[in-house]
Every structure is written in structure tokens, then in C-alpha cells.
Amino acid sequence: MRSVTRIGSAESAPSVTTPIADAPKPPLSTPPQEPMGRIPVQDVRPLVDQGRRPAKSVVGETFQVSATVFREGHDAVNATVVLTAPDGAEHRIPMECINPGLNHWVAEVTAHTTGQWTYRVEGWSDPYGTWVHDASIKVAAGVDVELMLTEGSLLLERAADHPRRSSDGRLLLDEAAGAMADRSRPDQVRLQEGLSRAVQDEMAARPLREMVSPTPDYPLLVERERALYGAWYEIFPRSEGCYYDQTTQQWMSGTFETAAKRLPAIAAMGFDVVYLTPIHPIGRAARKGPNNTLTAGPHDPGSPYAIGSPDGGHDAIHPDLGTFDDFDAFVAEAERHGLEVAMDIALQASPDHPWVQTHPEFFTTRADGTIAYAENPPKKYQDIYPLNFDNAPAQAYAEVRRVIQVWIDHGVKIFRVDNPHTKPVEFWQWLIQDVAKDHPDVIWLAEAFTKPAMMHTLGKVGFQQSYTYYTWRNARWELEEYCTELAGAAAAYMRPSFWPTTHDILTPYMQFGGLAAWKVRAALAATLVPTYGIYAGYELMEHVARPGAEEQIDNEKYQFKDRRWADYEHGGPREGQSLAGYLTRLNQIRSAHPALRWLRNLRFHSVDDDNIICFSKARRLPDGGEDIVIVVANLDPHSTRASMVRLNMPLLGLDWGDSFIAHDEITGAEWTWWEHNYVRLGPDGEPVHVIAVRKH
């Protein structure tokens, strides 16, 4: 029954002073309770759903593992994190006790390959640590001097035999052991032989570990970096290249071929992912007209979210956009520009969807024999039939899986899922895991604008990324509270994607905030979290809402939208009236600063003015250097504000009295900064500093 106490026989042998617990204990019978282990290890974090679901990380991302580790009495205890790679190789990371009163131990760990890792914490008895503590005090006090030196000598002799010890290390410890045993030397000199920096370093690197008490191995899913980091750009492909034909008095749809012409500009702005709203055939039945009206004209294109027509369903392409060959060419062109294509998955059907005929069991049939529309009683959405996954789950799951494979086979590795919170959570769990079997690099983004429980749980069951409440968090306290949650405990299973606007959401802040608002919200999204996205037209600050709604007037969902990009380019009539340059600079800053690729390194600082927010991110680099970025933003888009910023200097790797060169990556300005700094930000200049810290 003592199975959780693994004795590290290869590493430790019985100690003279504290023999290890290798003898069997009488067996426990009833009542059954999991044995605690010789050295208790409690409250391991991160732990997702009690360790029943994996904690998440991406390749190269550093995160903290913490635990409460303690023991009886006064002897020294120590702890190690063991990361086990998918190939079974174990990596040991020493833990450090950062709060002795609470027995709180931490380690920063990093996994360097994708796959199914595990982690555990091992608590262990540290006989050398015990000896260092006791001998230092007792020899100084003249108590048990000879005995302490003898025990130290025996301990180092024993440690010299460690199987991973180098011959140099063995020599070092053997010599120290001999010197400690040499009664011809002064006591303090003998003691120092056992306490030398060289001996302590060798003992830290290859410690004598006794009573090794491991927790269970908890799952850790390590995914590719794009699961955490990326800049997204959303387009309606039919709008890119659409035009109004004066001859026919009709709109002509953009195609994959014309949309591909927009890719170089998106790539030039520095985006990593181009996200396409649904590209499937659109139903005619109950088609919506402009501005969500119930009666579409004969030439209104309809919402791409009303999926399915006689031309096909989720596995088909809208004929206006082109063919699968055209799609393949679009994906290839995107790839040529360093862009990944993200596809929208909206699992719902227009009444014209082929499934209505071929798979009526995928829908809910009412008592009167009709198929149930989407409803929010008493409202009905008659252009949409929701899918029912409970009537025939095996068939429905398999059909969706088949559809997903169609797009994977055409090069799609990122899926943005529309309204996942209206389908069973266990369905997503199944689907994402089933896809991951063969395609572990596929990434799913959950568009669940709903209650926290659902959003968190979708992350836990597999979604790599989640839309968030960012769009509605404008005040400093809101942003600090929410981002602290996201970058804290939630970061183990939910990765945020920040969007200042979407094609469905245009908040009053964006409607009325002017240029400063559009800059601030993009800059915050791009720097608070590693993944952010914008919806096409953000560059143009399209801020006019449909009256009474918090979405754009003439919503692109229901009509074509020709943005006349050329007008904003060099020589065009609207040259300079675009945020493209600002967005490009933000993405350049993101690329230049590895610290901005991480989430869990977000830390907030104090500012006197409640309208100004300040945060930093720091990241240790492989070359030993450190990348540190400080962002200061005035959240009030209507007023320029001046205030003092107080930096928590140790969070920047600095002492309280240090100064550094603050280089504003937006403007190129440079100042000397200290703990307390004056800032002046707002609409009459730049509303945001993004500061690179350059230490003297």
C-alpha cells in the first residue's frame, strides 16, 4: 500500500543520521485511503480538474509548477519537478522554497517538444541540507564538534558514490570527506571543507535524495507555438474583390482568386493567420437581407452562417467563391506569404442543407413533425436549424469528423468554431481528441461568448484558444482583474484570443472613442496576451453602428463590402487615413520581443491615474539575456492625461534603486526611467507607450 513512495535506490543509500524508509510498513486494510507518502506533497499546481485533464503548454514556454512540500520535525526537505517527455525521458528541475512559513516550493519548467508529457513533484529528505544546517550552528557553538565533522565526512563519502557523479565530482567529495576527517586541522577549517561552494554546487546538482515521495504523474499537453501565439486577420472572402457592376446593377462576389490578392497586404502588416468566415453554399430559405432584415432581395448574398444549399453543405464551397482547386491555390498563396488559413466551423444548417434530407436524425423533430428552428423564446431564427447530437450521436459525430477531414486534407490546420457552447461539450472533447490522434498540430479556437463555466470547460476539453470578454473590458480595474485571471490559474487550460471588434461586435468604446480608442484597443490586445485578432476594416476604423445595436451598420454578414483598399495606399484619395501602419508596427514589436509571445509572464504595475494602465512582460532568453517590455496606455480616449507610473522593479529584474533606458518602440523616443516615472499619453499624441527595457 506504500506504492506512492518510490525509493530512489539508484540515487540514495541509507544515511547514518536519518536512515531511509525502505522497510515495509504493516499493510493498511480498511478504511481505504490513498497513502500520503513519506514526505507529504500537497496542492500541486497547475492541476486541471484534479489532474484528470491535461495542463497545457506550448513548445519552449516556461511556466511555474508549485507545491506545498514539508516533513515532520526539523530535518531538511527538498523537492524536484520531474517532467517526462513523450519518449519517456525524464527531466529533473530542482524546486526552490520561496515561502518557508507556508512550505511553498516552485520551479520554472519548459517542455521543448510537442506531445503528451507528464509532470510530477517529488518531495525528498535532504541529509546534506540537514547536516549543513546543524553542523554550521553546532560547530560554531562548540557542540558535538567531532561528531558533526565525522558525520559530515561519512555523508560526503557516501555522496561520492552517486551513480551520476563524474570522476571530478567524486574526487572533490572524497577529498572534502578526507579533509573533514583530518583531526590535525582546526575545526572551522574542517567544517568549511564540507560547506565549500564547490561541494555545495556538486551536492545541488547530484543530491543525495532519501525518502523520495512522488505525486502521481499528471498529464501535460505540449502543443505547437501557434496554439499560444499569433496575430489573426479576419476576412469575408466574398468581399475581397467584390464590386458593384453598374451594368447589371448587381454586386459581383469576390472569389478565392481575388481574395488571394489581399494576402500580401495582410502579410505585410505582419499577421500570422488569415481567418475566413464560412465559405460554404448559403441557403435560400428564410435568407436574411441587409442589416439582419427578414426578407432578402433576390440578389442579396445571405449570411455565410446559414450553411447549406442544393450546392452542398459543410464539405462544399460556395460556387461564387470558386472550386476546391481555387481554395487550394488560396491556401498555397497564404502559405507563400507566411500565413496560415483558419476556417470557420459553424455547425448549423440552413433549411436547404443536404443533411435535412440525408440525415434528418441530425435535427430535432417537433411533436407536429416539423424540424425545430433555432429559437430564443419567443424569438425564432427561421433561417437556421440547429444540429441535434443526441438523436444519433455515432452518425453525427462521424459526419462532422468526415467534414473536418475534408478541410484538413485541403491544408487547413486551424478551425475557428462558431458558437461551440450550443453543442454538447462532450462532442467537442471527442472531436478535438479524435482529430488530434492523426493531426496533433490542428488548432481550435472557441467562439463562446457565454458564461465563464462553459468558456473554461471548452478550454479544458481541448480547445487551444478562446475568444474572451476582452471586447467589453475597458476600465483599468476590469482589465487588471480579468487578465490576472487569464494569465494566472486559467492559463493552464485556456488560452485567450483578444479581439477589439468582430464582425458581430462594435462596442460603444469603439463607436465613440475615435482614433485613440482604435489604437489603444489594438495595442492592448497585441501586448496583453500572445494571440490577438482584428476584423478586416479595423484599419479603416469602421465605427458606425446599426442604430440600437452594438454591431456595424451594413454588417458584412448580410451583404458585400468593397472597402476600396487602394484608396488608402500611396497616392490614393484617402492616403494616410488608415491604421495599417500602426498595426504593422505593433506586429513588428511583437516579432521583435519574445516576451510578448508568452501569457503567464504578465505583471501589472501601479499608476496614480486610474485611467492609465501599466504592465510588463519579461522572458529569459536562451543566450542568457532577458527581453523585457513595458506597456503604458491611457484608457481614456477622450483626454490626454499625465501621471506618475511606479514600476515594481524586481519584476523587471532590477533593484529598486536602478535606472534603465526606456526605448519607446512606437515612436523611437528614449528616456532614462527609474522606479517612478512621468508619462503623458492621449489623443493629442500617442495614447500608448510600448517600451523596450535596455539595462545600462
Added chain:
Amino acid sequence: MRSVTRIGSAESAPSVTTPIADAPKPPLSTPPQEPMGRIPVQDVRPLVDQGRRPAKSVVGETFQVSATVFREGHDAVNATVVLTAPDGAEHRIPMECINPGLNHWVAEVTAHTTGQWTYRVEGWSDPYGTWVHDASIKVAAGVDVELMLTEGSLLLERAADHPRRSSDGRLLLDEAAGAMADRSRPDQVRLQEGLSRAVQDEMAARPLREMVSPTPDYPLLVERERALYGAWYEIFPRSEGCYYDQTTQQWMSGTFETAAKRLPAIAAMGFDVVYLTPIHPIGRAARKGPNNTLTAGPHDPGSPYAIGSPDGGHDAIHPDLGTFDDFDAFVAEAERHGLEVAMDIALQASPDHPWVQTHPEFFTTRADGTIAYAENPPKKYQDIYPLNFDNAPAQAYAEVRRVIQVWIDHGVKIFRVDNPHTKPVEFWQWLIQDVAKDHPDVIWLAEAFTKPAMMHTLGKVGFQQSYTYYTWRNARWELEEYCTELAGAAAAYMRPSFWPTTHDILTPYMQFGGLAAWKVRAALAATLVPTYGIYAGYELMEHVARPGAEEQIDNEKYQFKDRRWADYEHGGPREGQSLAGYLTRLNQIRSAHPALRWLRNLRFHSVDDDNIICFSKARRLPDGGEDIVIVVANLDPHSTRASMVRLNMPLLGLDWGDSFIAHDEITGAEWTWWEHNYVRLGPDGEPVHVIAVRKH
């Protein structure tokens, strides 16, 4: 792989509107992750060490089980707690959603027998709830009226077939179903048939449950009430009846026979447990003299914590105290007075302990061949050898187990463990569970005045009760913060015992606070938590400390103490100079108020003056009534203070505008109280109100 979704086939059949998920899903292969279940249930509380160790309760104690339960889309979700008794009988307790935004569900549950219970939460789809919501809105709006009434009728028909439905219930639902289908009636009348109070009650009592999704069964250990509730009185048995013999100029020890004469007085004060410091033979080697001096005189009795002499060890009785027969008689006499005997277990040895000869492997041998003394470097405690449980754990465990059985066989069912935090946690886990196999009514109290991690973990591995930091928590904010922790999450595994003083601890508050301090600290201990204890002499306010120490001068650990109890009785020279009457009243109040027998019902109220604390406890009684107690105490022992108390009326089961009769159980005074009340408390009168709430 969908094993966690249990389909309640006996209770539910496929619904017309939302068929249940009874068809198999395609199997999941890698990566392995525990299926979420059709209705996600997250964050179940209480959960001790991820459910790996039992949550705790006592017979008849009500506690809250909570969970986050939600589902996709808009259909109604519901939840149930299932308590499974040791005999396998299942008890279902409906949960209530008290925070829809956070999907937070709670239920108050109670187990009525001791033993190994389990609990789980079942989330489920509630088709009747869905229908009530949708039909109410849609029929009122004139949308789908006939369809909604038809579906309601079909639903109730199906519900009528519930296997646990009574014939009356079946008739009720069948009639309602028929009436709803009757097109000759007005729509609103038909709708009301499906929404009537009778139908809703019947459906709540025996609901249609679909997609039933249970969590694992988590362990729940239900123990006897004394594990949670009791008033303890500590004595050194040798002091009770000791006397200084003027003839021999020596102290004569009290005996079990003389100590038994003190039992009626202890019982008369209303205590439940008499706790004896160790009763074993005391070593001579390095025996401590009065006031912890290193040199004992020939007649100094020594510390009873230096256990073991040629007269025997932990399984023996000090010859001065008597024989096993005398001990048995003492236990019997205690029982006759309604007192349980708690015995001190101090697992350490004097150098004279028989184990030193018979079981040298129970101790640590140093490199020089000597046995290790207790140490806190550079200090040594040469009268004590600590036990080493790692050299020969099987033998050491078995020997301690044998010793415990000796005392169980002599009627002891409560053990107060001295310094458990100096022995391996896994040893206690083994010992407590091994004893519980045959003696589940044995109670262990941990005297671990140490860091929080160890204290909490000792509770988790089996200790029924724990000494706490109460002794050092005097300010209101300290008491509120600490008691909120103890009565909150920690209450699932750690039960506090509050002691204003012990034979080792006399804080400055008690040294210098005078009568008010001794009243306040006893009253708070007796009412904040269900178990409290005092050390003999508390009645006499023995407040003089050894200079430079926070313990009593002339500590009873090292010498005899004749308290001359008779002096304080009627006609004695010190009549009235005792707190015995006050303590008696406190224990009477505890007996009269079942609310004070619980821990988790503690709630704090607001008081303007930071020196005054106010809290309440409420408990629903089996007869349907409610017992409510409010305590208001002035924590400043030096000043009488007046202040306004603001009661959180709903916590008392009252509306904000209500008044009630406040009966002070200490003085018998009565007032009419409301939300805001004036109090005046302190050393010039009574420092504490203990108020019984009598509703109009």
C-alpha cells in the same frame, strides 16, 4: 469510453423534444482524457486532495455540497447530490442554482449514521423545466401555442409512468396531460394545467431526468458527534489530591483515586471530556526540575512527558498514580459522570525507557554510537530521545499499535497526541486508520502547534481534531479571518479545538487582561467552534508567567500543584474568586443551543468598533424550528466600549426590517433587536453577550 454518463433508464425515457444521449458515440482512442460527461459537472466541493481523501462530517451535521453545473444551448439543466450510505442505500438531495451567471449549484446535506459514505453530483437535463420556460413565454406571445401544449401533454404523460410515481401522482399528471390536450378549453387554461403548483411539486419530487451525468463517488467519512463537539477539561492527575506532607517535608502525589474525586466538579461545570496528561512512569535520567531547570532534586516528580523508567513505558502506569485497576475505576467513575477520558500520547522516551534496551532500533544512533537526543541546534533536550520510525517501521508501527490497544482495552476512546508533527505523517495515517478498522469511534486530537501545511495535512490523514492558532488570535480581524478559514473550506477535513491557555501556553493577553480577558477568551472558544478546552486552573485565572516565558510560573509539568479547590467553594476563604460559575453557564448555553454544536454555520456581522466582534450560528431543528445564537464580545479587556452592531438579518432567517427578542443567556437580560443595535460591553459589566434569538 462514455462510462461516466450513466443513463437513468429507470427514471427517464426518450423525450419528444430532447431525446437522450443513449446511443453509443464513436470510441475515443488517444490521447486519453477522462470523458466530460453529457452535462458537465465541475468544481465539486468539498473535495479533499482532489477527492483522494475523505471529506469529513459527523452524524446529523448539515453541510453544503456545491458544484458548477451547466450545459450547451438554452435547455434546462438540473442537479442532484447523491449520498450513498455505508449500507449502499442512496439518498438524493435536489440542488438549487443560487448563481445562474456562474452556474453555481448548492445543496445542504446530512448523513445520519457513522461510517464510510460517498457523495456525488449528478447533472441532468430537465425536459419539464425546459418546457415550463419555453411554454410560458411562447403561449403568452401566441407563438406555437398548439405545439407547445401538445408537447407539454406528451411530456406529462411520459412523466406519469415514472416508476416511483404514486398512483395519486400518476392520476394528477395524466389528468393534467389530458386537460392540456383538450382543445375545447382556452389556451391559457390548458397551459396552467401544466404549470399548476401540484404538477410542479410532483415533478420536482420525482423529476424526469435525462442525460444523467454523475461525477465519481467521492469518499465521505461520517464520525460520531464527539469528533466535532465537546467541552474538554485538562488535568495533571498527580496534582488532583496531592499534598505537601509537613512531616516528611515532601510532596505526596495525587492518585487516580484522589483525582476521581475531582470528577464530579468537572462534570458539574458541564464538561464532556476529561483529558489526562501522560500517566506513565517518568524517567530519572536528566530529569527536569521546577521551572524547566536542568537539575531535578531527588523528590522532584519530573515531567510526565519524559516517558519511561524501569517501572515501564507507554503501556505502563506511574506507580504513584496507582494500578490498572485504579485506572479502570477512574474511567468508570468518569463515565458515571458523563465524562469521556482522553489520554495523552507522547511518542518519545526518557533515556530510561524500556524501549532503549529492548528496541534500540526505535531510536537514531549517531556516528559515535550514542543515541540521539532531541535537539533544536544548538539546544539539546537530554531528557528526551525522539523515536525514529524509519529504521524499523514495521516493528515501530506495530509496537505503537499494541500500546494504543492496551489503553483502548481499558476504556480510552480519545487520544490527545503530543507533537504529532515531529513524527512521519504517513505513520499517523497508518495508525489512525488501523485503529479505526476495529474501533471507528476512537478520536484523535493533534497537538501540532506548527505551520499550516502540517496542521491541515494531519487533519486530512485522519486526526479528528486539531489544536489551532486560536490561542494567539486576539484581534477581531485575526479571529474573523482565521475562523472563516476554519469554518469554510478547511472544515471538510480539519476540526478545530480552541484552547485559551494550555499547560504550555500563557499569552500576554491572559497574563495582563484580568477577569474580562479570562471571560472573553473562554466565551469565544466555547461559541466560535464546537470543541473547546481549558486547562485546570482556568477557573482561578492563574495568570502569572515565568519571567521571560509565555508559560505559567511553577509549571505543573515539573512539580505538584495543589489548587486547594475547597477554598473556592461555599464558605471557603476564596469563595466567589473562581470562574467556575461562568464556565458552567457557558457549557449550559452550549447544551441548550444545538446551533453551537456545529462549525460550518459560523457567520460574522458588522460592528462599528473594531474591538467588538459579532457572530452568529443558526441551525434548523428536526421539529422545523430554528436555533439561532448571536455572540457579541468586547475584545479589549481593559476598556468598556459602546458601539452599534449591524446584523446581516437574512443570515438569521429574518427580513431586513424585522425585529426580534434578544435574550442574553449570560445575564438573562432581554431587548428588542433590529438590524442596528446598541451594545455596551467590558470590564465594568459583562464583556460578552450570548444572545438567543426569539422571533416574534
